[in-house]
Amino acid sequence: MQIANSRSVDLSSVGVGTGQIVGDNNTQNIMLRLGVKDGLTHSVVHDLLALVYNGPLCAGSELSLDAPIGINEKLRFNNANKYMNVIRNHSGDYAMVRDAIREFPDSEKIIKKLGDLFYDVAEYDDNGELVVGNGDAQLDAIKERLVDSLLHDMDYDAHTHSLEDVESFCIALVTCGVARCIVLVKPESEEG
Secondary structure (H helix, E strand, C coil): CCCCCCCCCCCCCCCCCCCEECCCCCCEECCCCCCCCCCCCHHHHHHHHHHHHHCCCCCCCCCCCCCCCCHHHHHHHCCCHHHHHHHHHCHHHHHHHHHHHCCCCCCHHHHHHHHHHHHHHCEECCCCCEECCCHHHHHHHHHHHHHHHHHCCCCCCCCCCCHHHHHHHHHHHHHHHHHCCCCCCCHHHHCC
């Protein structure tokens, strides 16, 4: 009896606890792929937007109806040079959040909450008018407050949404606020 010459074929799988027996003297080949995701998924964005929408952050300010200006121009004007790179790095997440916000029936409530967060960290002159401050520090503070609010929301599920997802989402959401001219000082408001 002759056994046909067989060759083993390496197979791999991705996930938790994946492994395989190759068959060559029962050697185990275990392949782990520590995944780096391409970005936020629609469901993660929607879930986190719902938490912001329904969350305790204040949303009592009035929205400006002025047309938005370019994000990079606004960031540069507000001394937020670091965020030009951060936002560029999260441009796909921003597009996902921007599109998902439109699905909420009263999405302006989310934008108002971003405005209120900005007004809490903004700098004012002696007359109470907004002035340009350290935009990077202001955006960091808004992002951190959003992250903290989401992580401590009673409906937040750490098994469903990783800290990395939450941080990426918050950067994208802050970018939406900058783009909608509710976060940071608009250049034309400082020109005399």
